[in-house]
Amino acid sequence: MRATDNVNIVALRELTTPRELREDLPITQKQADVVLNARKSLKNIISHLDKRMVAIVGPCSIHNEDSAVEYAEKLAKIQEKTKDKLLIVMRAYFEKPRTTIGWKGLLYDPELNGSYNMKKGLHLSRKIMLSILDAGIPIATEILDPIVPQYLTDLISWSAIGARTSESQIHRQMVSGLSMPVGFKNSTDGSLYTSAQAIKTARNPHFFFGINIDGQVALAETKGNAYTHFILRGGCLGPNYEVEHIAFAEALLRKEKIGSGIVVDCSHANSRKDYKKQSKVLDNIIEQKLSGNKSIVGVMIESFLEQGSQKIGSGRLKPNVSVTDSCIGWEETEQLLMKLAEV
Template identity: 40%
Template sequence: MSIKFLKRIPTADEIIEQIPLPKHIKDIKEKRDIEISNIFEDKDDRFILIVGPCSADNEDSVCEYIEKLAGVQEKVSDSIIIIPRIYTNKPRTTGEGYKGMAHQPDPSKKPDLFEGIKAIRKMHLRSLCEFYMPAADEMLYPENYTYLSDVLGYIAIGARSVENQQHRLTVSGVDTPVGMKNPTSGDLSVMLNSIIAAQQGHTFIYNGWEIETTGNPLTHAILRGAVDSNARNIPNYHYEDLIRISNEYEKLQLSNPSIIVDTNHANSMKCYAEQPRIAREVLMSRKYDTLLKKMIKGLMIESYLIEGKQGIGENIYGKSITDACLGWESTEKLIYYVAENI
């Protein structure tokens, strides 16, 4: 057998016992959870911004960034709810490269998942305890969800995971809003089928148990653009794209039909500086059409303290080591623009 068992990873219960969520913070999170859910259920007309680094590689710089977000949140709270991105797992197309803090709590050192699990929980807890902001993370590994289930405010299923049966079934047992990205092929039926599956209840094997779920009515769509057979990026945030997917989505008569538009990835043609322009276009489309106004609940933006990206080992504090991000000044201006134009 070509598997080497290195060390036993503690169960979620053991990790949560070691790093618990304080009672008074739990109450704050529950209030925020209701606010976020109300937007997807059309009980609150505020707009959602899911904003932060491509990958959370350093607790101090990520939390310094979130502190800045928290200051802006106070000023735009009447019109926007900000959900910080704390993405602790990074999918890699070829399997090579930095896989996120869950794998490598220190990007310059070897993988250590035992310490990584503890590190990502501590970072999410710090965001909650210091800034009262439950964050978004990507469910790259469904079995890891339980380590963060009590601290997350939002979950995304990535373009490479959205067709996976275990992801769909696991989401059906999650209470948090979950966004399903369209696959890299751009096939919107894959994304919509994932939403259909996740909104239903299922019986399946999870973490060594036979479990039964009731379905997640807050599962919704994320548009991130596509890549064609010649590796060319194809955006899907233009008005015609948004109308087409909104009409198809509405026909399915699913619970809480909602769309989040990812302003980076294939939508930006991998040009991070285009994100403000894309956000402005989406807001204009949303103003122009009543169906889009109803459907488009928010934007996903990749941003960090310092714009661009760096290589591992360059050690520029607050600069992405994966996809390039907007810098803080551009991000702050963009948030205020969104607040004034939704």
């Protein structure tokens, strides 16, 4: 009988199991305290029980271990100065969504050359995350592949589901089983209805295929995630962070009986893909907060040690400059965080 399956699969390479990776790079109690304390604070902020703002800040993607750790250590100093007003969570993105093709992130291609050494990528990603936690800074990321959580989610305090995947039932089910707050971005056309439905779906229990810590296929049963919320990132028709956009989001939350705060992404379509305009978005959010807005509970900022971006394959890469979206530099980052802490 002629085979009918796997005709397009070139190879299947065995990977480290989640248990093996966690045993090789275990989380310490001190690191776990950073994760759990931040999760508790984030839940309270999203539920309006904690009046601090969340600042989810960091590079578009991580491509260099030393630079990521240096950035985390700098954030820790700002967190100490602003801890009564801000909860700072570092963007540590190791998976990158792609509309067509391109670098998929450090987890998939740690050598940035198309070799896709994912065994090394999983190890390096977890190692970097543990170092960030050692600096005392909690971690935020975007989860793309439903298998990845078993490898890394014990280190994560907040997650995002991107504009391209908020409509995915697989990701909605996955979120229902995550133990941290998760934000759903509005769709790329700017619509909030997709993310509103995603929030409601993920708040309910689900059954779905997954893997267990030993890498075996398993049936996952979840109880639902009560801390899902909006992330407004703008869309193809323009930004959606101004007063009228926030009012619409608030009305939709009330209509759908979703009690949670709103996080505004200062980058992407809200800045019209111009990293230098992130400060303009943040200034507008600060004005709304000073005018009495209570629904906005956090912001996202794309920032790194040096401003701008560089392309993979364009020569020797600089460790302190983003290889994906352009970011603001450290000096401006510090200024914006201190300004936000004054609200």
